[in-house]
Amino acid sequence: MSNRICLEELIAVSDHSSSALVAGGGGFIGGHLAARLLREGYRVRVVDCKPVDEWFQVHPDAENVVADLSLLDAAHAAADGMDEVYNLAADMGGIGFIEGNKARCMLSVLINTHLLMASRDAGVDRFFFSSSACVYAAAHQTAPDLEALREEMAYPAMPEDGYGWEKLFDERMCRHFSEDFGLRTRVARFHNIYGPHGTWDGGREKAPAAICRKIAAAVINGDDKIEIWGDGEQTRSFTYIDDCVEGIRRIMRSDCDQPLNLGSEELVTINQLVDLVQELAGCSLTRHHDLSAAQGVRGRNSDNTLIRKQLGWAPSISLRDGISETYKWIYKEVGYASHRFLP
Template identity: 30%
Template sequence: MRYEVIESTERGESENGRRSEWGGRRRKRMGYVFGERVAFLLVGMGIASVMFQMVLPSGSVAVGEEETELGAAMAMAMPTRRVLLEERKSRVPLGVKGRKQMRILVTGGAGFVGSHLVDRLMERGDSVIVVDNFFTGRKENLLHHLGNPNFELIRHDVVEPILLEVDQIYHLACPASPVHYKFNPTNVVGTLNMLGLAKRVGARFLISSTSEVYGDPLQHPQAETYWGNVNPIGVRSCYDEGKRTAETLAMDYHRGAGIEVRIARIFNTYGPRMCLDDGRVVSNFVAQALRKDPLTVYGDGKQTRSFQYVSDLVEGLMRLMEGDHVGPFNLGNPGEFTMLELAQVVQETIDPNAKIEFRPNTEDDPHKRKPDISKAKELLGWQPSVSLREGLPLMVSDFRQRLFGDSKLTAGKSVSAS
């Protein structure tokens, strides 16, 4: 018994010694870790103090003003969304050398209007990305830019999202003729995706709306304050109401997310690179006259439209994008023609013997269309300069070359009436 007690006592003393040794090592390790953390904390506080001094205004902060000036300093130090707190910069006039190169996205840039806009932006020295699904656009319109390091062309449909780093977005992608927009309406989804891109990257966003938002107007001429007279379930409503919804989305993103938006309401535009046989009256008349077909006039021919040459429209779009006003702005030529008068101008330009053929009018066809451009004149300093009789021959030369190949003009070259 005595032997067992002694052995038990010795075993207990040994275990107590090991516990004491382990506890000492643990206390030593904890002390090292604690000291290390304290050192890191002190270094961090020192760095923060230096950075804080750098962002604070020079001079001491009075006790009574400490909260105000500290809040101002913190606001200066915090990162902000460029679209919400973008500094107002004096913009260099269009075409002036020495301006900062912009990275610009043009959706629908292979189309009629888009390709002419790309020409101007490239000429100005910007870096341009074109996104187009080639539903109505043509690669031939942009061939002369391929190989330029400032130009990129992406086959993509805007109804699917895309992420690009850009400063400005000209959103022109949308079929604009009845033949095409009835087959493939893309207004709302495409606009929503491009507004989402503008929000993510902080880009300024210009949407190409249309005079069709006025529907069959009860006000003549149409000013931007007029809300329109549109049939929401008609055969044209996918375009008319789609553009109205697109404008609504743009304004909601502007008010709710601080996106810089610009809204252009484009009236009838004509010029080189228009689609052949797309259902629009000018291209229809020109193609029919060149082919020796009758000029088809729908209804009694007394419906009125106003026609602007494409170079005038491009100038207006660029002025709107570079300006400080959201819009909407009417961009069109106030010169008003009936369909019969337009047919007569086409006859004079192409073939005096061209026949005119009347057909039943199309559904929901507006009876009158003429822009009031007072707002654009005052705030953008813009007004069209090319008359129909000046611009139409340039379009005829382009169409003749594309139909028969007997003109010196090529679709690749930008045609100006200035």
């Protein structure tokens, strides 16, 4: 089977008898993925530990279950009868959260381990694990004008403490379950996924959502200042949610059993991201740089050579297009939360 498959072929191979578990489906990426699978004709089971009224998206056509997948019995019940399992469940957030909650991030190994065991026992056909660019060593990310990260650069291993180690360990678990038990596992290393229907406040949000929220709040409340963590010259590439979901589906159906970067190659500084959001919002704010705040690595970008080779595809949605949609959604959410807009 060729690794180069178009969207029409994805839908064709997903007949109406296919079933999928979306673990962590009450979250940002999981909610979008569940919607995609439903459109493709899957029977979808969404499981999340949060109460349903706290899910970002609730799909009436899915089987929606509240359960703690760090418990083996819950994982077995969730995987039972499923053809495919997508594990997006994890206790995580932006840089402020992961630097301050290393043990909580590490405990997510229980979710993936138990889902792998349950998938093996249930005869699941394919298993997807959502890894992260945090598996890469900080030594490769010390300058803003960095060399883009290639998959082989994850070793020798020295990932982000806590969250990065959890992701790298779970990548190895997937590999060994494939080798030892024949479970077909697929792994994507996400690079800063953003978009509507995700976390935008509360401390778990990532840079695009945080910047959109701060600028939206300034516009709505008539403020003229914005706080930026660090000097703003740290660089990142940001991947829009539609590209992320497309990549997940293509990776899952491919023959590629090694981890693949799933990220944009459009590198920008945080200051450039602020410039873009301000332009879209039609404002210009005075910047205060908090040099004591968590900043993460100095620079990070995705090298998409391998995903192009394996799939004949790579993320292509521009930052401008993705941020435009994200800002419009967050602007409305900030307005509702501040009671300036009616829901």
